[in-house]
Amino acid sequence: MNVLGIETSCDETAAAVLQDGIVKSNIISSQLVHQKYGGVVPELASRAHQRLIVPVVEEALHIAGIKKEQLESVAVTYGPGLVGALLVGLNFAKALAYGLKIPFIGVNHMEAHLYSNFIDEPKPNFPLLCLIVSGGHTQLVLVRQFFHHQLLGETLDDAAGEAFDKVAKMLGLGFPGGPIIDKLAKQGNPDFVKFPRSFLDEDSFDFSFSGIKTSVLYWLRGHKILPADSQQITINHELLTNLCASFQAAVVDVLIEKIMRALRKFEVKDVAVAGGVSANSELRRRTQELAQRQGFKLHIPKFEYCTDNGAMIAMVGWLKLKGGIRSDFGLNAVANLSL
Amino acid sequence: MSQTFKTCSEEETIERGVEFARQLQRGDVVALTGDLGTGKTRFIQGICKGLGVQEHVASPTFTIVNQYDAHGIIVYHCDFYRVHSVADIRDVGFEEYVSSGGICLIEWAEKAHQLLPAQRYDVHLRLGNDEQIREITIEKIVEVEV
Numbered sequence A: 001m002n003v004l005g006i007e008t009s010c011d012e013t014a015a016a017v018l019q020d021g022i023v024k025s026n027i028i029s030s031q032l033v034h035q036k037y038g039g040v041v042p043e044l045a046s047r048a049h050q051r052l053i054v055p056v057v058e059e060a061l062h063i064a065g066i067k068k069e070q071l072e073s074v075a076v077t078y079g080p081g082l083v084g085a086l087l088v089g090l091n092f093a094k095a096l097a098y099g100l101k102i103p104f105i106g107v108n109h110m111e112a113h114l115y116s117n118f119i120d121e122p123k124p125n126f127p128l129l130c131l132i133v134s135g136g137h138t139q140l141v142l143v144r145q146f147f148h149h150q151l152l153g154e155t156l157d158d159a160a161g162e163a164f165d166k167v168a169k170m171l172g173l174g175f176p177g178g179p180i181i182d183k184l185a186k187q188g189n190p191d192f193v194k195f196p197r198s199f200l201d202e203d204s205f206d207f208s209f210s211g212i213k214t215s216v217l218y219w220l221r222g223h224k225i226l227p228a229d230s231q232q233i234t235i236n237h238e239l240l241t242n243l244c245a246s247f248q249a250a251v252v253d254v255l256i257e258k259i260m261r262a263l264r265k266f267e268v269k270d271v272a273v274a275g276g277v278s279a280n281s282e283l284r285r286r287t288q289e290l291a292q293r294q295g296f297k298l299h300i301p302k303f304e305y306c307t308d309n310g311a312m313i314a315m316v317g318w319l320k321l322k323g324g325i326r327s328d329f330g331l332n333a334v335a336n337l338s339l
Numbered sequence B: 001m002s003q004t005f006k007t008c009s010e011e012e013t014i015e016r017g018v019e020f021a022r023q024l025q026r027g028d029v030v031a032l033t034g035d036l037g038t039g040k041t042r043f044i045q046g047i048c049k050g051l052g053v054q055e056h057v058a059s060p061t062f063t064i065v066n067q068y069d070a071h072g073i074i075v076y077h078c079d080f081y082r083v084h085s086v087a088d089i090r091d092v093g094f095e096e097y098v099s100s101g102g103i104c105l106i107e108w109a110e111k112a113h114q115l116l117p118a119q120r121y122d123v124h125l126r127l128g129n130d131e132q133i134r135e136i137t138i139e140k141i142v143e144v145e146v
Helices: A029-037 A045-064 A083-100 A109-118 A160-170 A177-185 A210-222 A237-265 A281-294 A310-322 B010-021 B040-051 B086-091 B094-098 B109-115
Strands: A002-007 A014-019 A022-028 A073-079 A104-108 A128-133 A138-145 A148-154 A270-274 A297-299 B002-007 B029-033 B065-070 B073-079 B103-107 B120-127 B134-141
Touching: A002 A045, A002 A083, A002 A310, A014 A045, A014 A310, A022 A029, A022 A045, A022 A310, A029 A045, A045 A083, A073 A083, A073 A109, A073 A310, A083 A104, A104 A109, A104 A310, A109 A128, A109 A138, A109 A270, A109 A310, A128 A237, A138 A237, A160 A177, A160 A210, A160 A237, A177 A237, A177 A281, A210 A237, A210 B120, A237 A281, A270 A281, A281 A297, B002 B010, B010 B040, B010 B134, B029 B040, B029 B109, B040 B065, B040 B073, B040 B103, B040 B120, B073 B094, B086 B094, B086 B109, B094 B109, B103 B109
Parallel strands: A002 A073, A073 A104, A128 A270, A270 A297, B029 B103, B029 B120, B073 B103
Antiparallel strands: A002 A014, A014 A022, A128 A138, A138 A148, B002 B134, B065 B073, B120 B134
């Protein structure tokens, strides 16, 4: 069965074709734009999605080697996200499915991150503990079986990836901050500054990362590295690497601690990390170490399935379709859709 | 006329937001400015608490706009940190939010300066000398008829 998955909830316009659960194509606009238009960073918001949706879907069909008439279902993100952006994908998907007279399935973006773990082998077993950590989200979810989720905790302020981006900005580094900090941190001393770890209440699975951001800011100001009256930072390479390592260690400590808390409370043998921040090498190293120590199976999807992508949307579509679930054409975009 | 407050903790910044929310009505726009880490999101968490929002209020930096329900009034929580141009802000439907009859709370409002209504609240947050201290200036901007 051929399922087309479409994702337009935030910056990326993405589409993928799944054939009986196997990814046949997975197209993301930033790559397409890069290849075809020479490295232009796509602009934010719905105008870009409107411009890109047709070429991205066409490319996904082309790479998969099928014609649109061979599609048997269209799955699309209907939330959470920016309404204007969501509507582009949702309306396109509805029209396509309606025209082709095939089922259309609305997908929760966060649910799709959970099931990105089911794209490649080995597939996780239930119950599955999943940490979704990206620029826009930080959630810890317990999945007891297909589509039975329990949101254990989420960020009370900034997402982990957002903290990386904002600290990178303070340090005068580029965007996105995650990969740059990760790279510099490898050469630095994680114990150089003990930035505070916000673990919240003893039994809380929630996260808070705005405090770490503020601590870095005050450290820079206190050491006259970032003058109060200007944004211009002067910093030598060694100090920069030490700060990156110390900041990264603080964020990863918190993420690891929350996984450990959940492992103490719930009987879980499979743990997954999804979302863009799962590419962070320190988070990978620490979760792998934890997996060995605690004897759980660790799942981290391939990077192309970690960032926003169409394959994970198609995967949820396929799973739902197998379970006899389809959506009504009256389905609307829901900006603050929760799990 | 403007008023300046000093807060000594995140909780106090939230509390100031709760108090400030008492005067807000349908259609009001609150434009927040201030550097990273000055407490814009905290202050807005207070406003939302004061307005009776039950949902979880987090930073919308990535999604640009979050929306919540406050006893039937829609609260738009915008964050233009990642936005590069006024065209992008128009694209996310900002002008519709402002004129929707909801309450519009905007972080990094300086980026939307040209699109802000003449009548609004400006809230500026600054870092104090101590890590916990913040200075919050609130000014009601009133349209002057010529």
